Amino acid sequence: MTEGLRQTLTVEAPSKQYKITIDKKWIDRDFFKALAVNRKIVMITDENVYACYRELLEGFDVFVITAGESSKCMASYSDIQSYLIEHHLTRSDAVVAFGGGVVGDLAGFVAATYMRGIGFIQVPTTLLAMVDSSVGGKVAINHSVGKNILGAFYQPDAVYMDTAFLETLPDAEFACGMAEIIKYGLIRDEALFALLADLPVKAVREQIASIIARCCAIKAEVVAADEEDRGLRQILNFGHTVGHAVESFYHYKTYTHGHGVAIGMAIKAKLAMNNGIIDPVQYRLIVETIKKFNLPIAIDEPEQMPEVLKEVIHDKKAEGDVFKLIELETIGSVKIAAYTYDALVAMLA
Numbered sequence: 001m002t003e004g005l006r007q008t009l010t011v012e013a014p015s016k017q018y019k020i021t022i023d024k025k026w027i028d029r030d031f032f033k034a035l036a037v038n039r040k041i042v043m044i045t046d047e048n049v050y051a052c053y054r055e056l057l058e059g060f061d062v063f064v065i066t067a068g069e070s071s072k073c074m075a076s077y078s079d080i081q082s083y084l085i086e087h088h089l090t091r092s093d094a095v096v097a098f099g100g101g102v103v104g105d106l107a108g109f110v111a112a113t114y115m116r117g118i119g120f121i122q123v124p125t126t127l128l129a130m131v132d133s134s135v136g137g138k139v140a141i142n143h144s145v146g147k148n149i150l151g152a153f154y155q156p157d158a159v160y161m162d163t164a165f166l167e168t169l170p171d172a173e174f175a176c177g178m179a180e181i182i183k184y185g186l187i188r189d190e191a192l193f194a195l196l197a198d199l200p201v202k203a204v205r206e207q208i209a210s211i212i213a214r215c216c217a218i219k220a221e222v223v224a225a226d227e228e229d230r231g232l233r234q235i236l237n238f239g240h241t242v243g244h245a246v247e248s249f250y251h252y253k254t255y256t257h258g259h260g261v262a263i264g265m266a267i268k269a270k271l272a273m274n275n276g277i278i279d280p281v282q283y284r285l286i287v288e289t290i291k292k293f294n295l296p297i298a299i300d301e302p303e304q305m306p307e308v309l310k311e312v313i314h315d316k317k318a319e320g321d322v323f324k325l326i327e328l329e330t331i332g333s334v335k336i337a338a339y340t341y342d343a344l345v346a347m348l349a
């Protein structure tokens with residue numbers, strides 16, 4: 001069943017070391033059976049992934065959530081906990097997150113808190129989950145006031161990526177993953193950004209396995225240096241202060257996470273140009289690259305932006321009255337700046 005060139009990386013987080021394995025067409029029923037040797041596993045997935053990969057999951061205990069951000073909530077969290085209790089999972093057993101970032105964040109928060117922590121394996125099926133959410137151990141659900149308010153740092157035991165899962169992913173969801181990939185280029189890797197800017201979309205898709213590996217390597221390096229998001233790791237939040245505000249203001253119904261991040265990055269790029277940090281040519285390159293991957297650079301009703309921005313009050317990078325913003329220095333490099341809430345909102349509006 002092995003196809004493609006297998007790539008492995010190690011995440012050396014202070015709390016846990018684990019491997020990321022990337023290959024194509026290698027995850028099958030036997031693979032899942034092997035995960036269940038000498039322990040119970042419960043697979044968490046969503047309805048769309050279940051519809052595509054039902055046969056793969058036959059015979060396993062599977063909890064299927066409603067697809068979409070609305071499932072990152074207390075009700076789903078509680079229902080899954082009850083399911084684990086009913087199936088008598090013990091601390092030596094494991095939860096397998098088989099899906100996108102919603103499944104991974106929710107299943108991870110369940111795993112982190114069930115009996116104070118049980119086994120947790122990530123099998124991401126979206127591009128976004130492969131390049132970002134399945135790695136690094138940020139697990140969470142949303143609160144009605146804001147995004148990822150209830151969560152933990154809980155690293156998976158392993159991350160297994162099969163790029164063949166991307167063959168069933170809708171193009172719009174592929175685009176959402178591209179938003180986080182553009183983020184990695186802008187914050188840490190000029191060459192990656194240049195590749196995204198220069199290559200046609202089709203060629204980017206053809207190179208996706210190596211792009212995923214590059215993004216995972218960047219994330220692994222950052223997480224190893226600052227697992228709990230006190231300093232350096234905050235650069236991974238580039239575009240997210242605005243992005244989360246946009247997602248949450250529209251109740252996660254109008255803009256996906258990838259959309260929010262794309263809009264947030266475009267706003268930051270404009271700010272950098274207006275402040276003379278990047279030049280107009282660089283600015284245009286950034287927005288054209290975002291647009292090339294079918295991502296938005298602004299909300300549809302820009303007059304609502306001042307109201308939207310009030311949501312940044314719930315940003316988790318804040319320390320007391322000090323609000324942080326990740327700002328472009330140039331393509332491939334960012335810095336962390338601090339503002340008051342009022343100054344931040346005024347600047348972004």
Ligand SMILES: NC(=O)c1ccc[n+]([C@@H]2O[C@H](COP(=O)([O-])OP(=O)(O)OC[C@H]3O[C@@H](n4cnc5c(N)ncnc54)[C@H](O)[C@@H]3O)[C@@H](O)[C@H]2O)c1
Pocket residue numbers: 046047048049052067068069072099100101102103105125126127128129132133134135136137138139165166167168169170173176177257258
């Ligand atoms: N923990 C982190 O570090 C981190 C990082 C980035 C994003 N996130 C979170 O991730 C979430 C977004 O993740 P996402 O973009 O993967 O969204 P998602 O999990 O909602 O998946 C997007 C859609 O694709 C479908 N899908 C998934 N895999 C599929 C496949 N292989 N074939 C067909 N359909 C498939 C899903 O059913 C869903 O409808 C947000 O909640 C965001 O906050 C977390």
Ligand SMILES: O=C(O)C(=O)C[C@@H](O)[C@H](O)[C@H](O)COP(=O)(O)O
Pocket residue numbers: 132136138147148180229233234236237240316
């Ligand atoms: O891993 C991180 O750190 C990130 O910030 C990655 C982000 O892409 C991701 O969306 C994360 O969930 C945002 O975290 P939050 O702390 O701002 O909720």
Ligand SMILES: [Zn+2]
Pocket residue numbers: 132180240257261
């Ligand atoms: Zn993100």
